[in-house]
Amino acid sequence: MNHLIESTLSSLDASVHFANYSGSDSTYVVYQEYNQAPSLHADDEEIRTKYFYQVDVFSSGNYSQTVKELKRLMNEAGFKRTFEAGEYVSELSKYRKLLRFSYEAAS
Template identity: 30%
Template sequence: MINSEIKSTLDNIAIPVSFQTSKSEKYPYITFFTYLDSPTLYSDDREIITGYFIQIDIWSKTDYTSLAREVEENMLAANFIKLRYFDLYEKDTKVYHKVMRFLKEVEK
């Protein structure tokens, strides 16, 4: 459910988007996964709201600033909550890596 929502949220971005691993050998591309699926609200010992903590990774050989802005705009428009972002550089592959973490709360 959440994977298809993420995929459809990022569908209008003109680069490949896939779950966990890329099928593309060309840069840039985006991968995503859920790193935590946890109750965020209980009532009478029952889970009322589930929190899906999502990580989106942008992989690029060049500046990805405008791409990250586009991802953020799409995710926020789909009611995902921004948690944190950070930049990495993968020395072994010489790839720039943007990590973007979001939360989506869904009623059960």
């Protein structure tokens, strides 16, 4: 799944990182799986799994275009947005847009 997210977001105007980032880019994306659950069972076996990912956009300035493009790319790849919120993270001196997505696939 990590490869799917990274290839999906490869055309963004921001670098994309799994779990954390400690560089100096003015805008970057960090993603991580936060849950997975069965979405379909047959004969007591899991047939399909739903994966849940959090994708955070951090930026020193206006991240609106990056977020808009990220949502478009994730949607085109089959991800469904389930949550979105924004905040300012004073420890990083960055704005943060938190997005959560789900993705369903065969187990």
